[in-house]
Amino acid sequence: MAVSFPLLAVDIGNTSTVLGLADADLSLTHSWRVRTNREMLPDDLALQLHGLFALAGAGVPRAAVLSSVAPPVGQNYALALRRHFRVEALEVSAEALPDVTVDLDQPGSVGADRLANLFGVERYLGAHEYGVVVDFGTSTNFDVIGRGRRFLGGVLATGAQVSADALFARAAKLPRITLQAPASAIGKNTTHALQSGLVFGYAEMVDGLLRRIRAELPGDAVAVATGGFARTVEGLCREIDHYDETLTLRGLVELWASRPGVAAAGPPSSAGTF
Numbered sequence: 001m002a003v004s005f006p007l008l009a010v011d012i013g014n015t016s017t018v019l020g021l022a023d024a025d026l027s028l029t030h031s032w033r034v035r036t037n038r039e040m041l042p043d044d045l046a047l048q049l050h051g052l053f054a055l056a057g058a059g060v061p062r063a064a065v066l067s068s069v070a071p072p073v074g075q076n077y078a079l080a081l082r083r084h085f086r087v088e089a090l091e092v093s094a095e096a097l098p099d100v101t102v103d104l105d106q107p108g109s110v111g112a113d114r115l116a117n118l119f120g121v122e123r124y125l126g127a128h129e130y131g132v133v134v135d136f137g138t139s140t141n142f143d144v145i146g147r148g149r150r151f152l153g154g155v156l157a158t159g160a161q162v163s164a165d166a167l168f169a170r171a172a173k174l175p176r177i178t179l180q181a182p183a184s185a186i187g188k189n190t191t192h193a194l195q196s197g198l199v200f201g202y203a204e205m206v207d208g209l210l211r212r213i214r215a216e217l218p219g220d221a222v223a224v225a226t227g228g229f230a231r232t233v234e235g236l237c238r239e240i241d242h243y244d245e246t247l248t249l250r251g252l253v254e255l256w257a258s259r260p261g262v263a264a265a266g267p268p269s270s271a272g273t274f
Contacts (some may be wrong), residue, residue, distance in 0.1 A: 003261075008049075008061035008087070010077055011113055012036060012068035014138040015161075016228065019049075020249040024255030026257055027216055028246055030056045031206040033228075034074055038072055044081035049080065064089035065256040067248075070218030090256055092116060097260065101150045110151055114143045120251025121145050121256065124242055127218035133247065134206060134240060138162060142209060144217070155209055160202045160229050167198075179232055203236040210239035261270055 006021040006029070013036060032052050040048070053060055064087045068074025074091065081087040092112035094102045100118065102110050113135070123133040124149060127252040133143040139162070142155035158166075160179055168176050177194050185200055187193030214221050225233070225240045228245035234243050244250075256262065 001110050004063040005254060006061050007256060008064040008089075009249045009256070010064065010066035010068075010089075011116065011248045011252060012069055012070050012073050013113065016137075019052065020246070020253070021053075021061065022253045026253050029057050031246060031249060032056075036070055036073055038070060040076065041073065042076045042083060045077055045080040046084035049085075057221065060085055060212065061087055063087060063256070065092065065252045066090070067092040067116050067252060069113060071112050072185070073229065076152060090259075092197050092252070092255060097149075097255070099245070103150060103152050111141075114141060114154070116248045116255055117143050117226070118145050118149060118151055118251065118252035119255040120226075120244070120247035121222075122149075122250075122254070124222050124224050124244075126222070127220075128222045130217050130221035132210060132213055132221050132223045132233070134210070134225045134227075134230070134237075135248065136160070136225065136229035136233070138165055139168055140206070140227075140229075142213060144213060144221075155213070157205065157209070160198060160232070163202070164194075164198050167194075179229070181232070182234060185236070199232060200236065203233045206233065207239040210237075214239075264270060 005024045008021045011018045015036060016033050017032050017036045020028045032114055049102050064081050066089050068079055078089045081089050081127040092115055092271050094107050104110060117133040117135060121133050125131050129147050131145040135141040138159045140157040140159050142156050144152040146152050164179060168174055171242050179190050179198055181199045182195040185196050210223050223240045224242045228243050230243055
């Protein structure tokens with residue numbers, strides 16, 4: 001299967017797109033985060049990809065897997081890869097994964113990124129029967145995963161930056177601030193008071209939802225955080241066990257490798273929808 005590597009994994013979110021190249025050991029060798037731009041056409045995206053590979057001195061991909069919650073961008077990446085790299089990307093969907101059980105009222109509505117998280121969290125399960133991925137993006141998604149690749153459901157919450165933007169839009173006199181934890185919960189000025197409410201308040205929301213989720217599960221659950229805002233709340237959320245900013249990308253790589261007939265050189269390295 002050497003001709004399938006480097007493997008390009010693309011996770012297209014509403015705000016940012018994360019890309020990574022994996023080698024034959026299924027290890028991520030390069031990763032990038034760029035802004036999701038719905039105005040870019042396939043040729044624009046091909047130029048962007050060429051530029052990223054050239055800057056990193058990386059080889060061009062021989063295979064690709066992508067998840068998208070921004071449909072126009074997903075199709076344009078697929079076209080760019082087909083036209084300029086002669087690569088037919090695997091586009092993730094529940095229907096394309098026969099070994100995955102989606103326990104939702106409408107199984108086809110599960111987001112592709114959440115299916116990638118299902119594969120990414122497997123290495124953290126250990127003796128746990130369940131895993132919960134807290135994916136901090138434009139929205140904050142809580143994905144509840146059962147052993148045996150079962151997607152059991154989850155929670156959708158407003159993302160921290162979206163909450164902050166809504167507050168600033170409604171209260172013109174409030175200053176725009178950097179979302180970072182202040183030194184104390186009790187603010188002595190407007191900036192610190194806002195940071196306390198938006199960062200500490202958000203961390204408490206995450207902890208509270210994780211406690212409720214765990215209380216509804218019949219067995220122990222490990223909680224893993226990923227996504228851009230995870231770094232801000234690292235150490236603040238008491239209910240999160242692990243932080244892994246590459247979890248979704250790695251999940252895409254392992255999802256791609258899990259298909260029948262696909263084999264890699266070795267085991268994985270440890271490195272708008274529902």
